[in-house]
Amino acid sequence: MKITFPYMGTTLAYKKFLDLLGHETISPPKPNQRTFDLGVKYSPEFACFPLKVITGSYLEAVEQGAEVIVTSGGHGPCRAGFYGELHRKILHSMGYDVDVIVIDSIRRDFKTVMQNIRRIKGKNSWRKLLWAARLTYRLIKALDDFEMQIQTKAAYEVSKGDCWRTWDKIQGILENIWTDRELEAAQKRCQKIIDQIPIREVPEEEKIRIGIVGEIYVVMESSVNMQIEKVLGDFGCEVRRSHYLSQWLDDNVMPKFLGKSREEEILKKGEKYIQIQIGGHAKETMGHIVDYRDQGFDGVIHLMPFGCLPELVCQSIMPKAMEELNIPVLTIALDEQTGIANNLTRIEAFIDLIKNKKRKRISRAG
Amino acid sequence: MKVGIPKALLYYYYYPFWKKLFEVLGIETIVSSSTSKEIMDKGIEFSVPEICVPIKVFTGHVAALIEKADYILVPRMVSILKDEYFCPKFMGLPDMIRYTVPGAAEKILSPSIRSESDSISDPKHYSEFVDVLGVSAKELRRALKEAEKEWQRFRMLSKQGHVLSDIYRFLEEKEELPEITKEEDPFQVTIGLLGYVYNIYDEFVSMNIIKKLKELGVRIITFEMLDEGEIFRSIRFMRKRLFWTFSNKLLGAGYFFYNNPSVDGLIHVTAFNCGPDSLIGKMLELDSGQYEKPFMTIRVDEHTGEGHLLTRVEAFVDMIRRKKIKMRGALNHENNFSIYGNNAGL
Numbered sequence: 001m002k003i004t005f006p007y008m009g010t011t012l013a014y015k016k017f018l019d020l021l022g023h024e025t026i027s028p029p030k031p032n033q034r035t036f037d038l039g040v041k042y043s044p045e046f047a048c049f050p051l052k053v054i055t056g057s058y059l060e061a062v063e064q065g066a067e068v069i070v071t072s073g074g075h076g077p078c079r080a081g082f083y084g085e086l087h088r089k090i091l092h093s094m095g096y097d098v099d100v101i102v103i104d105s106i107r108r109d110f111k112t113v114m115q116n117i118r119r120i121k122g123k124n125s126w127r128k129l130l131w132a133a134r135l136t137y138r139l140i141k142a143l144d145d146f147e148m149q150i151q152t153k154a155a156y157e158v159s160k161g162d163c164w165r166t167w168d169k170i171q172g173i174l175e176n177i178w179t180d181r182e183l184e185a186a187q188k189r190c191q192k193i194i195d196q197i198p199i200r201e202v203p204e205e206e207k208i209r210i211g212i213v214g215e216i217y218v219v220m221e222s223s224v225n226m227q228i229e230k231v232l233g234d235f236g237c238e239v240r241r242s243h244y245l246s247q248w249l250d251d252n253v254m255p256k257f258l259g260k261s262r263e264e265e266i267l268k269k270g271e272k273y274i275q276i277q278i279g280g281h282a283k284e285t286m287g288h289i290v291d292y293r294d295q296g297f298d299g300v301i302h303l304m305p306f307g308c309l310p311e312l313v314c315q316s317i318m319p320k321a322m323e324e325l326n327i328p329v330l331t332i333a334l335d336e337q338t339g340i341a342n343n344l345t346r347i348e349a350f351i352d353l354i355k356n357k358k359r360k361r362i363s364r365a366g
Numbered sequence: 367m368k369v370g371i372p373k374a375l376l377y378y379y380y381y382p383f384w385k386k387l388f389e390v391l392g393i394e395t396i397v398s399s400s401t402s403k404e405i406m407d408k409g410i411e412f413s414v415p416e417i418c419v420p421i422k423v424f425t426g427h428v429a430a431l432i433e434k435a436d437y438i439l440v441p442r443m444v445s446i447l448k449d450e451y452f453c454p455k456f457m458g459l460p461d462m463i464r465y466t467v468p469g470a471a472e473k474i475l476s477p478s479i480r481s482e483s484d485s486i487s488d489p490k491h492y493s494e495f496v497d498v499l500g501v502s503a504k505e506l507r508r509a510l511k512e513a514e515k516e517w518q519r520f521r522m523l524s525k526q527g528h529v530l531s532d533i534y535r536f537l538e539e540k541e542e543l544p545e546i547t548k549e550e551d552p553f554q555v556t557i558g559l560l561g562y563v564y565n566i567y568d569e570f571v572s573m574n575i576i577k578k579l580k581e582l583g584v585r586i587i588t589f590e591m592l593d594e595g596e597i598f599r600s601i602r603f604m605r606k607r608l609f610w611t612f613s614n615k616l617l618g619a620g621y622f623f624y625n626n627p628s629v630d631g632l633i634h635v636t637a638f639n640c641g642p643d644s645l646i647g648k649m650l651e652l653d654s655g656q657y658e659k660p661f662m663t664i665r666v667d668e669h670t671g672e673g674h675l676l677t678r679v680e681a682f683v684d685m686i687r688r689k690k691i692k693m694r695g696a697l698n699h700e701n702n703f704s705i706y707g708n709n710a711g712l
């Protein structure tokens with residue numbers, strides 16, 4: 001049984017998990033023009049962009065022989081469930097006999113989730129499954145932790161490209177761990193490498209912090225968002241994202257005994273703008289903007305896929321929200337034709353605006 | 367005090383309910399006039415360009431009412447079936463309107479509908495009415511009961527096979543209901559007309575496709591004429607249904623039309639940029655081969671030209687009619703279809 005999974009963010013973690021359980025995994029190529037073209041060709045015309053990319057990604061994986069697709073039900077009443085159904089149908093109509101296993105949040109549909117988990121567990125013992133899950137979780141935590149350090153340091157690197165090159169290296173190192181021990185050793189090594197990246201000293205008041213919010217797929221997957229984090233780093237901005245895989249796991253998979261989760265807090269903050277959860281991450285998007293404002297970030301980039309139903313609601317609200325919250329927000333809609341070339345000037349102007357605003361504030365304070 | 371009811375979105379499905387409700391509560395209502403170029407332009411002005419036409423239309427209707435009413439009914443439709451939801455734009459509609467239409471923020475009256483059936487008369491959705499409109503809980507309960515009765519009566523008319531436009535003419539203008547065409551005539555063309563009520567029955571948006579089809583002598587079946595059970599039986603074969611209720615109804619109706627021998631062809635009226643419809647269309651298109659029934663998609667947006675659309679409809683109906691005549695009305699393909707068959711290739 002050759003297993004594949006949708007490409008999103010640091011996929012090495014999903015692969016690791018399946019590898020640890022002894023499955024044969026096929027890692028789809030990082031989404032590229034061909035993926036987009038395939039996806040656009042075989043998906044419904046007005047489906048949201050992530051659905052199309054994932055179609056393309058699956059097609060590339062089945063071309064390589066994948067027989068089973070494991071995917072998460074995504075979040076809330078939007079992507080969940082039906083995507084799997086449609087993808088299955090599209091693939092079948094093209095003559096590929098693949099199975100799609102959808103892992104939903106365990107809190108939502110316990111029975112089906114357990115059934116699917118059993119399938120992934122295969123012949124492994126429950127103990128082994130648990131061990132693999134724990135190790136993967138720790139790996140994901142480590143990855144996110146390093147990535148955040150990179151997202152900060154990239155703003156101040158002395159020689160351009162250092163940080164993101166280091167990030168690739170780190171992923172390469174972490175890809176090769178098979179035990180807890182190896183993970184710990186690798187972590188130490190990685191930390192050292194990061195510490196060695198030379199950076200410029202920048203006074204605190206000149207630092208610019210940008211939060212990236214929006215729909216989870218386009219926020220997490222750099223190949224569909226024009227590598228926005230890198231672009232911002234090159235402009236000298238520190239970056240944080242509204243979604244990290246470890247947080248997603250904490251919010252959706254981990255048992256809920258630690259009281260109020262971060263997710264709930266964010267949702268609470270979004271309530272003024274969108275009262276209830278309307279699917280996708282719309283309410284979180286608004287919540288994160290409020291949260292970044294509260295944390296003192298200088299600006300927010302709001303990424304939304306073309307055709308995304310819930311994010312369109314955010315986009316509609318944005319002008320008013322921006323005014324009320326007094327934080328600059330730049331909405332960028334993404335599809336297969338969105339190149340960085342078209343958006344670079346907008347981003348640049350946005351950063352200039354933030355810098356000016358900051359300078360004014362500083363001179364007024366001084 | 368006056369409550370404005372925008373003639374858009376689910377107005378077409380729930381108006382008799384709202385009307386009765388406010389009537390019994392003794393609250394005056396005002397309905398916006400039918401969609402026009404001006405209303406459309408207002409809608410375009412206040413919404414983001416990429417959003418689907420029906421939402422633009424709704425926005426326009428709210429803007430048209432803003433000066434004329436003290437409150438405007440913008441229901442938050444969350445669900446009318448267990449584990450299913452409305453399209454996210456419905457769920458976030460009051461939020462969107464609040465922050466886009468100038469002056470709307472203080473006027474929105476927004477019952478929050480989370481029901482487990484099409485019936486939306488549970489008083490718990492309307493707690494806001496007690497606070498904002500100052501009606502008593504008891505009055506509210508009574509009014510809702512009456513509204514529900516009225517609405518059931520209205521639904522019955524649909525289920526007898528009348529299109530909504532005729533029903534409204536009957537209810538509002540006291541015109542007589544036309545007789546329902548029987549399917550006895552072997553040359554009678556029957557079309558399954560798929561589409562959300564707010565696309566099909568908004569004459570501006572659909573360019574009055576109903577009237578056109580009637581002129582062509584077509585018998586029309588739409589999803590709201592079917593029994594809910596029937597609709598869901600037709601998509602039972604799917605492991606997972608769509609999460610969006612009305613999209614499910616359309617998909618179910620689509621398969622019902624495919625499987626029903628008296629339906630000769632399907633027309634899907636859909637708005638540009640409607641994601642849910644795009645998925646339904648794809649599903650039905652992928653399966654259309656198996657059913658050998660012509661399927662046509664008509665896309666509407668704020669600039670669709672009438673002439674072009676109507677020619678296409680005409681050609682489609684003609685094609686079906688010619689085919690029927692050629693087959694001399696011999697409907698012997700009935701055996702090829704199992705009506706509730708699970709043969710959709712899954």
Ligand code: SF4
Binds near residue numbers: 049
């Ligand atoms: S949230 Fe948006 S992008 Fe994500 S599945 Fe829903 S419509 Fe698609």
Ligand code: SF4
Binds near residue numbers: 309421562639
């Ligand atoms: S279902 Fe389609 S047409 Fe209706 S509101 Fe949603 S996107 Fe718009």
